[in-house]
Amino acid sequence: MLERELQVVNAKGLHLRAASELVKLTSSLDCKVTLSNGIIEVDGKSILGVAALGAAKGSSVRVRCEGDKEAMAVAEIAALFARGFYEDAP
Amino acid sequence: MLPEPRRFQGRPGAPGVAAGPIFVYDQDLPAGVPRQVEPAAIPDEFARFEAALKTTEGEILAARARVAEELGEDHARIFDAHRFILLDQFLLGQTRHLIGEGWCAETAYAEACQSVVRTFQSLDGGLSDRSSDLRDVERRVLAELLGRDAKGFGELTEPVIIVARDISPSDAATMSRERVLGFVTERGGETSHSVILGRSLGIPVVVGVEGLAAAAKSGDRLILDGHTGQIVLHPDGRVEEQFQHLRTAYAELERQSLRYKDYPAETRDGRQIELLANIELPAEVPAAIEHGAAGVGLFRTEYLFLASSEFPDEDAQLAVYREVLAALAPDPVIIRSMDLGGDKVSPAMHFPAEDNPSLGWRGIRYALDQAPLFRTQLRAILRAGVAGNLRLMVPMVSCVEEIREVKRHLAEVAAELAAAGLPYQTNYQLGVMIETPSAVVIAHLLAREVDFFSIGTNDLIQYSLAIDRDNDFVRRLYEPFHPAILRQIKRTVTAGKEGGCWVGICGELPDEPLFTILLIGLGLDEISVNPYRLPEIKRIIRSITYDQARSLVKSAWSYATAEEIKRNVSRLAARKFPELAASLQRAESRA
Numbered sequence: 238m239l240e241r242e243l244q245v246v247n248a249k250g251l252h253l254r255a256a257s258e259l260v261k262l263t264s265s266l267d268c269k270v271t272l273s274n275g276i277i278e279v280d281g282k283s284i285l286g287v288a289a290l291g292a293a294k295g296s297s298v299r300v301r302c303e304g305d306k307e308a309m310a311v312a313e314i315a316a317l318f319a320r321g322f323y324e325d326a327p
Numbered sequence: 328m329l330p331e332p333r334r335f336q337g338r339p340g341a342p343g344v345a346a347g348p349i350f351v352y353d354q355d356l357p358a359g360v361p362r363q364v365e366p367a368a369i370p371d372e373f374a375r376f377e378a379a380l381k382t383t384e385g386e387i388l389a390a391r392a393r394v395a396e397e398l399g400e401d402h403a404r405i406f407d408a409h410r411f412i413l414l415d416q417f418l419l420g421q422t423r424h425l426i427g428e429g430w431c432a433e434t435a436y437a438e439a440c441q442s443v444v445r446t447f448q449s450l451d452g453g454l455s456d457r458s459s460d461l462r463d464v465e466r467r468v469l470a471e472l473l474g475r476d477a478k479g480f481g482e483l484t485e486p487v488i489i490v491a492r493d494i495s496p497s498d499a500a501t502m503s504r505e506r507v508l509g510f511v512t513e514r515g516g517e518t519s520h521s522v523i524l525g526r527s528l529g530i531p532v533v534v535g536v537e538g539l540a541a542a543a544k545s546g547d548r549l550i551l552d553g554h555t556g557q558i559v560l561h562p563d564g565r566v567e568e569q570f571q572h573l574r575t576a577y578a579e580l581e582r583q584s585l586r587y588k589d590y591p592a593e594t595r596d597g598r599q600i601e602l603l604a605n606i607e608l609p610a611e612v613p614a615a616i617e618h619g620a621a622g623v624g625l626f627r628t629e630y631l632f633l634a635s636s637e638f639p640d641e642d643a644q645l646a647v648y649r650e651v652l653a654a655l656a657p658d659p660v661i662i663r664s665m666d667l668g669g670d671k672v673s674p675a676m677h678f679p680a681e682d683n684p685s686l687g688w689r690g691i692r693y694a695l696d697q698a699p700l701f702r703t704q705l706r707a708i709l710r711a712g713v714a715g716n717l718r719l720m721v722p723m724v725s726c727v728e729e730i731r732e733v734k735r736h737l738a739e740v741a742a743e744l745a746a747a748g749l750p751y752q753t754n755y756q757l758g759v760m761i762e763t764p765s766a767v768v769i770a771h772l773l774a775r776e777v778d779f780f781s782i783g784t785n786d787l788i789q790y791s792l793a794i795d796r797d798n799d800f801v802r803r804l805y806e807p808f809h810p811a812i813l814r815q816i817k818r819t820v821t822a823g824k825e826g827g828c829w830v831g832i833c834g835e836l837p838d839e840p841l842f843t844i845l846l847i848g849l850g851l852d853e854i855s856v857n858p859y860r861l862p863e864i865k866r867i868i869r870s871i872t873y874d875q876a877r878s879l880v881k882s883a884w885s886y887a888t889a890e891e892i893k894r895n896v897s898r899l900a901a902r903k904f905p906e907l908a909a910s911l912q913r914a915e916s917r918a
Contacts, residue, residue, distance in 0.1 A: 284412055
């Protein structure tokens with residue numbers, strides 16, 4: 238099991254479209270992904286769960302991966318957060 | 328046997344004749360009665376649910392592909408989110424659990440969605456955008472289970488006439504416009520959004536049609552005449568032929584009026600009027616030019632903010648504004664800053680429910696309270712301004728503080744752009760829309776702050792006469808010829824001129840030549856209307872003299888009611904301007 242605290246850096250926060258990018262990634266991973274905002278804990282492969290976190294810009298989200306290639310999984314998720322979920326991509 | 332033709336009568340919204348299959352747009356969730364099934368039937372419910380999921384996934388993917396092709400990848404990505412919602416394990420788990428307990432698939436799915444909405448609401452009251460996307464997916468799945476059509480506006484595959492209770496601005500923003508032949512709405516008045524949209528797209532609209540949605544289903548053939556408000560459902564050959572004749576006649580009328588397009592908008596005694604077009608989309612620019620517009624007098628920017636579930640960034644806005652400015656240069660383009668709120672809200676705005684939206688958080692009030700959003704728009708406008716002849720106009724101003732605040736933002740934004748080394752326009756005119764009674768009363772004070780006024784007739788009439796133009800009970804009191812309205816225009820023009828401002832008007836002008844004549848006589852410098860009305864307005868301007876129009880205005884002051892003004896002044900006008908006598912009489916007999 239591996240955990241890491243990640244910052245939401247993109248302007249619009251973890252809204253539906255960003256959540257969609259995240260779920261696109263997490264559903265391709267073999268491990269279990271759990272996200273938490275300190276109040277609720279949700280399945281990282283459920284878009285409705287991720288959206289329910291209501292994570293705005295500047296807030297932090299704790300991600301936990303358990304299972305196959307969990308280190309790689311955490312690193313990929315961290316990179317997606319840092320890239321702002323491609324918010325500014327064309 | 329073929330169904331019998333059935334006639335319905337509505338009110339004309341936008342002119343033109345259309346014939347084609349209808350698409351009944353149902354904004355409500357398809358309602359199923361909660362129902363339990365026998366234990367033996369539970370496997371069937373599971374199978375129905377899985378089949379509905381599969382079909383719905385196919386629909387979402389097809390919609391994604393179509394939107395990606397027509398509007399671009401950026402707009403299409405929301406359908407990825409919809410697909411993930413459809414396949415969400417939590418939602419599916421809940422639904423399957425309820426089906427296993429003996430509920431029918433519709434009930435189970437609706438309840439599972441409802442529990443997610445409740446979770447969202449309990450976490451944060453303002454998460455309406457997430458709920459609205461979920462609702463969209465829910466609507467598709469339930470429609471599939473109930474065997475109904477739940478297509479959204481964005482995925483029309485063939486040209487259709489839209490039949491709906493009402494069209495909201497955000498509905499309008501997401502529809503594939505090139506596939507809409509016409510609109511028929513149950514609600515709405517002559518100035519509702521479906522009408523404005525129809526007029527700007529040049530397609531016919533009929534409003535206030537009762538009972539049609541219940542009598543018709545998607546795919547039925549229908550003919551509508553936007554000039555008279557007549558509708559025929561299931562037309563037979565004879566009716567089709569009659570309407571074909573009508574269509575030819577209207578097209579001939581349009582062709583004749585287009586002859587005026589290259590002549591200047593000038594009265595016979597030489598007063599030049601700036602005759603401009605109202606547009607909502609860059610795609611309307613060619614129609615504006617074709618109909619002889621000398622520029623754009625009202626570029627509504629709201630669609631940019633209503634079209635998707637997220638606000639456009641600076642570069643996206645810059646591209647749109649620049650396209651319009653460059654296409655019309657050196658002719659002017661008046662860009663109206665965001666006029667959101669009221670009936671113009673999108674899920675991205677997290678907009679609170681208001682008891683009185685038209686007296687609420689809208690226009691410049693909303694913009695100033697959402698400073699980062701507003702400043703992004705101002706930056707995009709100033710940057711685009713280098714591509715053409717920019718004028719900037721601010722909506723819904725009701726006090727001097729608001730325009731001063733706008734000027735402060737403009738100065739700061741300009742300094743930011745200069746510091747960043749980005750080119751931007753410094754030489755542009757700034758104006759306020761005059762659409763609240765307070766703005767009319769303090770027009771002389773506002774004139775010190777800006778370069779021009781543009782009277783927004785729809786809202787000025789609504790606020791001055793306290794009439795909700797979409798309310799069936801009071802709509803008949805909505806009256807442009809009301810003595811109070813003519814006096815407010817007069818007062819605005821006088822105050823503007825004394826303060827060094829030029830004064831124009833934008834909005835839906837009534838389809839009566841007398842109104843245009845009075846506007847000229849009242850001394851307006853600029854008139855901006857929807858592109859298709861330009862030839863007709865130009866013909867009126869070219870048929871009259873400023874001098875005589877002024878004396879008609881003088882005579883109007885002596886009458887106490889709109890009816891008296893219309894009757895008596897029309898008669899006088901017909902004597903003075905024989906060329907217009909026929910159309911003046913037609914308008915009078917209609918009234």
